[in-house]
Amino acid sequence: MTTTRTRHPGRARRTAAVLAAVVGLALLAGCDPTDTAPSPTPTASETPSPTAAPPAAQCDDATTSYAPDAGTSVTPGSTMAAIQDRGSLVVGVSADTLLMGSRNPLTGQIEGFDIDVLHEISRALFGDPDRLQFRVITSGQRLDVLTGGQVDLVARTFTMNCDRWQQIAFSAEYLRSGQKVLVTRDSTATGIDDLAGQRVCAPKGTTTLDRLSQHPDITAVAADTHTGCLALFQQGKVDAITGDDTVLAGFVAQDPYAKVVGDAFSAEPYGIGVPAANVDMVRFVNAVLDQAKTDGTWTALYDRWLGALGPAPAPPTSVYGRTP
Template identity: 40%
Template sequence: MRLFWLRSLALLTLIALVTSACGGAPAAPGTTGGKGLPKAPEGTLLRKIQDRGKIIIGVKYDIPTFGYLNPKTNQLEGFDVEIGRAIAEYIFGDRNAVEFKEAISKNRIPYLQDGTVDVILSTMTINEERLQQIDFSVVYYVAGQSLLVPKNSPIKGLADLKGKKVGTVKGSTSEKNIRQKAPEAEVSLFDKYADAVAAMEAGQVDAVTTDDIILYGFVRQEPDKWQVVGGQFTKEPYGAGVAKGNPELLEVVNTVIKAMKADGRWKQIYQTWISKDNVPEPPPDDWRAAMQ
């Protein structure tokens, strides 16, 4: 039954993508006409989600451009949030049939493993170590690690970090990378990137490091205060996380992301949340290819 359901979904995906490629209006994820998916087999996580009537997705709350709880509107917004709503719309025919929970770097994988959330969309880099613990979707974005510093900082790159205090987040790939790339820097760990930036503003750290697109979100908020320096010194392919043993849900997430890349919605949310200028082509599906 599970195999039949997966094959049926794969066929629907192929039809949607071919229709989109031919210039038609695809019956693609996000345009289900209010009907949603047929019921998944009993006993699957996807069926549990359908019976519950909503999908629970873990996102960041402190990352402008990707997952941000806007204090002015009290609404979540950003690239990851838009993908999450598209998944909800594909499953239920209703983009609001989703509950977002805050997922910081150190609890993203535990939240999947203990069932707190169904999916993680939280600027999470795909790598071999994490693939031992959870499954990942196809790549939906490729970032690169860099440095955020005050406007008047003498720090211009990794070579300037000797003896400096650098803030980053516990449990992130950024922590591992900065220890390798700048072994003579003193690394300070925080729960959230916003906490690290606040510490830099208070003079407690000299720089903050993580993926450049996250750092540019802080520059976007306070362009007179911060700047991104040092260029990209890693490549970070982002994927949506799903607990192992849930091929139906993983196939749904992949279906949505692939369709968004094919039908133009990926570029639309890029323009909305990242930049209206120099909009790139969507990244390749395979994370290894995305790192080339």
């Protein structure tokens, strides 16, 4: 049965203006910049050589990572030493996920919680938080750029799961999110179960889209990016968007005629993606994350970017015990 969508009386009047802003953001996001200059894709000679065998395929807990073994010291011949020799850390990021990784239309810089975590890793590696080369990617490209050796790290609301551990490695968990739904402000829906017969958007290549298959009465609509879902929503081509609460909070900030409803119906532990063979890099990143979690940096970043979700919780506990 198809549910007729009730539109807010002001929706048609504001759609064109808001959509224009979103399209502008999407056009900016389509660039491939750094903070200061374009980001070339590293060539084979620039990409650090793998330092260990890929992790075992077995996975009892996707949040279990490799324990730091040398803090943030850099030894000759390591992945980190090769990156230092190159002079910059090449990272895959979003440029259209407000609050997590998006381009500031006034400054042109990519900013957000994920981006600031990468700045901390750059600070530990170079003594300079800005030695980052950004490669703007979609959710569906996250695995490809890591398995293809095109980036050193991916920080893009990247949920850790056992299937992904088959292809790449993850840092320890650095943020916990949960899947919710966004609807129009005048919608009577109170959660995902109230959306039977309606069209719900999620980005391609995400656990969010996969989880919609558990709701056969919902018509799942895939878009290339989160911004693509927001554009479809504002055009009236989908009735709702589902995604991590961190992402949906950014949508509400862009569209005052939208709201997030219901309790989270999944747990989404975020990790930094790393090429599977670069276990030494995983250990280094985990040392940086542990320091940020204990010295107040993590809490300060949460308050800066995600305070709209409520007071900062305790940082996620790092879980170690994985072996190469």
